[in-house]
Amino acid sequence: MSEATKTWIGEMSGIATHTGPGDQTINVQLMNERYQVPGSLARDSRGRTPRTVATQDLLWLYERFEPPVGFEDAVEKLKMRGTVLLEGKKGDGRNAAARMLLRRLPHEQGPVQELLLGEEERNSSLLLDHGLVGDEDRLLLDLSEKDEECWRRVREELSSFRASVQQRQAGMVLILPPGIGHLLTSELADLRYVISRPPGMELDIIKRHMRSGGIDPTLADPPRGALKDFLDPSPSLSDVATFAQYLCRAAADGGSFDVWCHLALDAFRGQPVHAARLLRVVRKGAPRALLVATAMLHEARGDAVHRSASLLLAAVDPTAQTRPALQHRPLSERLTDIEARTDDNGRVTFTGLEIDAALRTRVWHDLPDLRGPLRDWVGEVVSLPELDEPDRDALVERFAEQSFASRRPDDLIILSQRWSRTPGNLPQLRAAACALSHGLHNREYGAKFRKRILHWSTSQHLSMAQRRVLVEVCHEDMAVRHPHAALVRLHHLARREKPSGLAVDALVQLVDDDHRLRRRILARLARALASAAGPNTKEFLTEDTDLFLRFGVPEQLSDYGARSRPLIAESAVRNDLVAGWSTVFGTLLAERWTGLAHRWLNAACTPSPFAEHFLDVLVSACRQRGDQLGMLYRVGRRWAAAQPIQDARTQALPGRLFLKISDALRAQTPFARETTTT
Structure with a gap:
């Protein structure tokens, strides 16, 4: 994702509009609102977020889990x-x-x-x-x-x-x-x-699946026929779960339990003989294009399969001659030739269970020269208006499976880059996010995709469309299983986003939704600000300072949540806050940080046992500099005088602050003496 752009078009989230004359001051870093991050790209065709899917998957496993x-x-x-x-x-x-x-x-x-x-x-x-x-x-x-x-x-x-x-x-x-x-x-x-399997565990797992699928589990007693053939070699438990799912799918078409088991066993064995025979029999270009298109778009509407097959034939064999439309054979006849059909809803399926998966495997395995053209074909087909959202999602998923199986993960990366270049093409943007999601979830190549997204997130030359895809994938998907990795990438995207918009909002919402990440982002910002404030580099100093002002809100720092103590009570967090405030005091004008400082002073006047820490952090952040301590004291006095309710703690705040400042200044002398004598 390295496409450069200098034009910003469209709605910019989180940016105020100047609607009147004169200068305008915008303290966006102090806005305490609920940030909204679009989630349309990362949601599946049923509107579920990756977090919802992960939670439901865990519940699905729980309902079918047989304890060892x-x-x-x-x-x-x-x-x-x-x-x-x-x-x-x-x-x-x-x-x-x-x-x-x-x-x-x-x-x-x-x-x-x-x-x-x-x-x-x-x-x-x-x-x-x-x-x-x-x-x-x-x-x-x-x-x-x-x-x-x-x-x-x-x-x-x-x-x-x-x-x-x-x-x-x-x-x-x-x-x-x-x-x-x-x-x-x-x-x-x-x-x-x-882990140790008890006797009969495999059959118990199958029964659990049957029960969850609304099928009488006693039908499996005793194991016989195809079911017994499957269980005899003591298959792996993942294979048992796969077989059980095929059995439940076969049951939906009616028939006897023995028939379901035979169909499930054929599907489990991958239908390799059947798929190889179809490829051997269907040799001509047009029928084979229809065969591959049906396998890739299984259960899509007939017009989508027909048009996709035509595009595949043109991509692989541009010289192929076509008959006039009136001489074309009906689609239903051509589907019959490849052992497929259309159902009552006009959707195309093969007549055998899991034939489509077996064909995809055989095509990628036996026709390696077709892999590149198929990648380009998928890149084009995903935008067809004849496809529904579930069809597009399924197409990307099936292509991802074959890319991983053939050890070509870069094909998926290439497509995700292509699809994320057009801001207004929502199907392509969704496909780009879907492709990256499958890459992140893959056991073998997940690390490769995380590294690639990290590389993209550090680029200064992302288009708006590319940025949106990355933000949503990190915020909605990566954050589910690897929240800290998502935070790192969103931080990179946010600090390179000018003006601040989607990435900043996503980062704020991620941290607000997960209190555990606030500690992490404060530590990252403290390190970054300490490095950027050095004499040789100012990179991202402004951006990280603005982010610190967003995340240093005292309401979150003093909130217990589900913890035994708030973040402000942790010494490591206070050290990071001191580092952040020190940079703020040393680089920003007072009007930029006064609003947040007022909130900190208000937190220092609450009855919380940790309220004193807020004053300690502010004073320590001045690093014993008299000018900064004096400015902090004046801010404290003005804040106390402006409070509508003058309770005892509010009235006492200037005095408390003065004592802490005095202690800080007194501690400066021994330190200076020690430095001079060495």
């Missing part, structure tokens, strides 16, 4: 110790068990946060970032694909990281790499939980 042996003991261990190390064979449902363990914690129900190893921006040797642990978080660290060397490094940091987890009253499930049991210390071995 010893699960309740693992739940109690997690509640008591804050950490469980989960071990098991591949295919035994480790990830599902980890999520269900975390769901049993007595915390606010929401998406599980997946921990990322390593720091994205700083040169650090640490793999586990303590700053990622928030109050009552539910954390998942999946090391199942890591090697022994990675585990040794994680183990060295695990003790201190667990201390942070316990301090925040959070819970963490760590899925261990295979074959490292001998490397566990006695303390860690006590936290281990080894």
Whole structure:
């Protein structure tokens, strides 16, 4: 996403309009309103946000989850110790068990946060970032694909990281790499939980799916025929869940239970023979184009499939001759030739269950020269007016699946760039966001997409359309499982956004919706301001100072929320606030920060046991400079005199402030003497 633009067209969120004569002063950093971030790009065709989908997926898993042996003991261990190390064979449902363990914690129900190893921006040797642990978080660290060397490094940091987890009253499930049991210390071995399947677990999972799908589970007793054939090799639990879903889908078409099982088994086996036979029989260009279009647009309307097939034929074989329209064979006949049909609603489907998925796999596997043209074809088809929103979403998802399966994730990145170039083309912008979302959710390539989005977010040359796509993907999607990574990217986008608009609003709303992130953004801003205030660089000093004024609101800092104490009570947070205010005092005119300072003085006069911290931070931020301390004292006196209600604490504030300033000035002399003598 590197397309440059110098023209800003359209509605700019968060920007005031000058409607009268004379100068205008806009303190946008002090506006205390509810920021609205458009979510139309990241929502699915049913209007659900990624956060809603993640929560519903967790509930869906809960309703179909069959607990392994010893699960309740693992739940109690997690509640008591804050950490469980989960071990098991591949295919035994480790990830599902980890999520269900975390769901049993007595915390606010929401998406599980997946921990990322390593720091994205700083040169650090640490793999586990303590700053990622928030109050009552539910954390998942999946090391199942890591090697022994990675585990040794994680183990060295695990003790201190667990201390942070316990301090925040959070819970963490760590899925261990295979074959490292001998490397566990006695303390860690006590936290281990080894997954073990009870007899008949596979059938119980299938019955749970049947029950949730409104099907009588006793129909599966005893296992016979195709069901017994499936269960005999002791399949992985993920395969069991897939088979059960196919069975429930087959049941929707009627027939007997044995027929459903046969259809489900054929679908599970991928229909490879059937798909290969269709590709072998359908060899001519036009019928094969219709075959591929039907596989990619399965369940779309017939006119959409027809037009898409014509576009594919033209893209792959521009020299292909076409007959006059009156000589064309009817679409229904051509669909019959490829074993497809239109249903009562005019939507095109194959006659067999999961034939479309098998065909897509075969096309990408057996026709590698077609991958590039198919990418370009998908890029064009997604804008067709004949397609509904669900059809477009399904098309992007299917293309993403094949891109990952063929180890071509860059095809998805290329399309997301193309689709995000046209501001007014909403279908393409939605497709761009959908493509990035699938990339972020992919287990193998998720890190690649996070890094690419990080690279884009640091670019100064994003168009409005590209910026909108990135903002919504970070705010709506990435923030669900990796909120801290989303915060980093939104911060980059916000500080490069002139004038301030969508990215700033998204960042503010993200932090307002998740109190755990306020600590993180204040720490980032403190580091950035300390660096930008140096003698050699002023990069983003103004932007980060404005952001600090937005996030340094005392109402949020003094709010307990679900915590045992507010953020202002934490010494690390106060140090970050001191650093931020120090830059504010040293770089901004008083009228820029007076409004926020008044709110801080008001917070200092509340009966909160932590109210005194607000004055301490302001005084410390002056860094013992007499001019800044004098300005702060004058602001405090004027604020107190202007209060309509003169209670005891308001009247006493100037005196309290004067004493703290005096103490700060007295502490300056020994420090100066020590500096002179060394």
